[in-house]
Amino acid sequence: MKLTIRSLALAAAAAVMAAPTFAQDVVKIGYSGPLSGGAALYGKNVLDGMQMAAAEVNAAGLEVAGKKVKLEIVALDDKYNPSETAINAQRLVQESKTPAILVPHSGGIFALQTQNEAQKYMVLAYSSVPQITARGNKLTIRIPPEYTSYVQPFVKHTMGKYGKNLAIANADHDYAKAWTAAFKPAWEAAGGKVVAENPMSYNRAADFYSGVSRVLAAKPDVLFIGGASEPTGLVVKQARELGFKGGFAIIDQAKMDEISAVTGGYAMLEGAIGVLPLAEDSSASAKDFVERFRKGHSGRTPSSEVSYNYTMVHATAIAMKLAGTTTDAVAIRAQMDKAVKALTNANNPSSLEGIDDKGGTINDTRVGVVENGKIREVKLSTLNAAK
Structure with missing residues (x-):
């Protein structure tokens, strides 16, 4: 009897092993x-x-x-x-x-x-x-x-709000260089002037005081900045600590909600324009x-x-x-x-x-502008149409 039960058990196990599998x-x-x-x-x-x-x-x-x-x-x-x-x-x-x-x-x-x-x-x-x-x-x-869809609205908004003198202090990687190649001539074509240009190594540096000081010495109205969010936040923070009162045009790689985590809120980003944080999207x-x-x-x-x-x-x-x-x-x-x-x-x-x-x-691309310490959602078409 024991042998029969054991034989049946082995046969059942063999049947399970032989059965087709449906692994993904x-x-x-x-x-x-x-x-x-x-x-x-x-x-x-x-x-x-x-x-x-x-x-x-x-x-x-x-x-x-x-x-x-x-x-x-x-x-x-x-x-x-x-x-x-x-x-x-x-x-x-x-x-x-x-x-x-x-x-x-x-x-x-x-x-x-x-x-x-x-x-x-x-x-x-x-x-x-x-x-x-x-x-x-x-x-x-x-x-x-x-x-490129951001360039003209960013120029229009920051120049109209703060003035015509721009300092470039963004990252030095390929993507930031491509943004600069589009933004700089657009700024100049709109009647603005680039008063300083000092890209920095956002991915390797943790202190931007010397680089930011260099561009602020030219007394810009607007800083064109951006790279990864965390170092961009440090650039914003250090610019404000050095007395900068103007606006920021921020390339789309940097996210303003992540920047604000570095700056302690949106107050230091007053006058900035950049990608609308997903958490601020009304959809x-x-x-x-x-x-x-x-x-x-x-x-x-x-x-x-x-x-x-x-x-x-x-x-x-x-x-x-x-x-x-x-x-x-x-x-x-x-x-x-x-x-x-x-x-x-x-x-x-x-x-x-x-x-x-x-x-x-x-x-349908939307961006954010910081006004009175808060982000306001704006469509690019609205910025383009603004006088």
Whole structure:
């Protein structure tokens, strides 16, 4: 009797082992960005948005071509160094077989664009540099709007409110240089004068007194600043401590809510214009997203880096489903416009409307201006129309 029972047990175990399994296919989306150094917070915000979206996709269940799929974000630190980004991309493609890699800085994006079409992976580019899509790379999606859309309204607002003398004291990385190349001639064309120019190493320095002192000696009315949020906050704080009373035009990489955490509130940012903090966005989808993120991240408030890249991972998952493949980057890229348009409001807090024919996202861009210690939400079209 004992032998019979044991035989039955072994047979049952063998049957279980022989039964077909329905394990999910794991699809890995790559990330290469700064996770250490001065831009670490910026890079972590991007990654947090990606991971939040992947967790939601997996919880809801994703099926592609009849197979259950699980998304996994594979993150590598590139320290904001384009050469490291290129090395990371090779690892991600060769070891993780990633059909898409998200990079949140223009230098790294440009490095990947030299090889991604040949190696057949999609670059999800979190940078607003126009050249990213102007190059005609057919496997690139530019996630935020082009920064050039901010230039004229920023010039108009700060020059009209504070005066014509501008000092440039932004970061010295490639993205900041591109912003400067657009902002400086626009300021001069509007009748302004650049009285000082001293870009600084936001990613490596922690004290900007000497650099800020140098530009303030030229008595500017407006400071053009920006890089990662935390060092930008130090530049603002030190400028005020040195007696600067003018306004700030802040490049879109720096977020005013994160800057205010360094400056102790918005009082030091009086007269500033920059990207509208997501927490100040009045749309229902943005408010819902902020609350959901806070619940899952110990009360932290998400920035636009979180929301834009959260949305793009959701869109990529939908594009895979529409394309019927998790590996063919060309087919996935071809479905990205439809995927963005298919997003639910909950998964689209940044209000993306689609992908244009060059690979850039389409949306209604809003900015924030600081007045009387508070941020006011303004549409770019309103600033452009103002006298």
